[in-house]
Amino acid sequence: QKEVEQDPGPLSVPEGAIVSLNCTYSNSAFQYFMWYRQYSRKGPELLMYTYSSGNKEDGRFTAQVDKSSKYISLFIRDSQPSDSATYLCAMSASPYNFNKFYFGSGTKLNVKP
Amino acid sequence: NAGVTQTPKFRVLKTGQSMTLLCAQDMNHEYMYWYRQDPGMGLRLIHYSVGEGTTAKGEVPDGYNVSRLKKQNFLLGLESAAPSQTSVYFCASSPRTAWANVLTFGAGSRLTVL
Numbered sequence: 001q002k003e004v005e006q007d008p009g010p011l012s013v014p015e016g017a018i019v020s021l022n023c024t025y026s027n028s029a030f031q032y033f034m035w036y037r038q039y040s041r042k043g044p045e046l047l048m049y050t051y052s053s054g055n056k057e058d059g060r061f062t063a064q065v066d067k068s069s070k071y072i073s074l075f076i077r078d079s080q081p082s083d084s085a086t087y088l089c090a091m092s093a094s095p096y097n098f099n100k101f102y103f104g105s106g107t108k109l110n111v112k113p
Numbered sequence: 114n115a116g117v118t119q120t121p122k123f124r125v126l127k128t129g130q131s132m133t134l135l136c137a138q139d140m141n142h143e144y145m146y147w148y149r150q151d152p153g154m155g156l157r158l159i160h161y162s163v164g165e166g167t168t169a170k171g172e173v174p175d176g177y178n179v180s181r182l183k184k185q186n187f188l189l190g191l192e193s194a195a196p197s198q199t200s201v202y203f204c205a206s207s208p209r210t211a212w213a214n215v216l217t218f219g220a221g222s223r224l225t226v227l
Contacts, residue, residue, distance in 0.1 A: 004155075006155075008153065032214055034214075034215065036218075041220075041221070041223075042220055042221070043117070043203055043205075043218030043219050043220050043221050044156075044203070044216075044218050045218065046215055046216070046217075049212075049215060088155070088156070092214045094214070095211055095212065095213035095214040096213055096214075097214075098144060098146070098161050098163060098169075098213075099158055099161060099169065099170075099171050099172070101158070101214055101216070103155045103156040104155060105153055105154060105155035106155065
């Protein structure tokens with residue numbers, strides 16, 4: 001069983017839609033949760049960083065962590081064509097377990113004008 | 114501020130050839146990593162370094178070697194390339210702070226082994 005599961009998509013939505021991206025995980029020790037955005041032929045870049053449970057909002061983006069269900073989500077409001085990218089979730093139990101940062105395989109999002 | 118720079122961006126090798134991928138960061142980060150990204154597999158850690166002169170194996174280290182002679186540079190070597198090493202390689206770095214698990218990635222090096 002993979003540590004982190006993520007639906008690969010692709011997910012295609014019209015401009016302005018609310019997008020929900022999700023990951024599930026198996027290790028209850030995970031405390032740190034991240035979302036990275038990766039444009040085509042580019043490296044991943046950090047989008048959101050959350051510690052433990054709860055919500056975090058940054059502009060049009062909201063990250064949500066439900067540790068009881070081992071489930072994390074990224075919501076994008078008023079989606080734009082520029083949001084078209086692959087979104088990777090990542091998580092770890094500690095900032096210093098360098099060989100135990102786990103990444104999802106990514107969900108490809110396409111926002112149509 | 115360039116962040117993490119990888120060279121080359123593209124390379125085609127024949128089976129059995131060797132090559133080195135170069136990674137340089139200008140953020141004074143302590144920790145550096147090499148990942149490979151394959152379709153459906155996500156990012157997999159090859160090797161990492163927690164400081165100058167140190168290296169350690171990750172999840173998929175076989176067929177690769179690394180060196181970190183200077184803090185800002187992390188080199189990934191393939192001694193005898195195999196078609197299974199066709200992939201996109203990403204170098205990343207992170208600081209020695211509470212944000213140590215927040216990685217800054219390079220743009221990637223796309224390697225094809227024929």
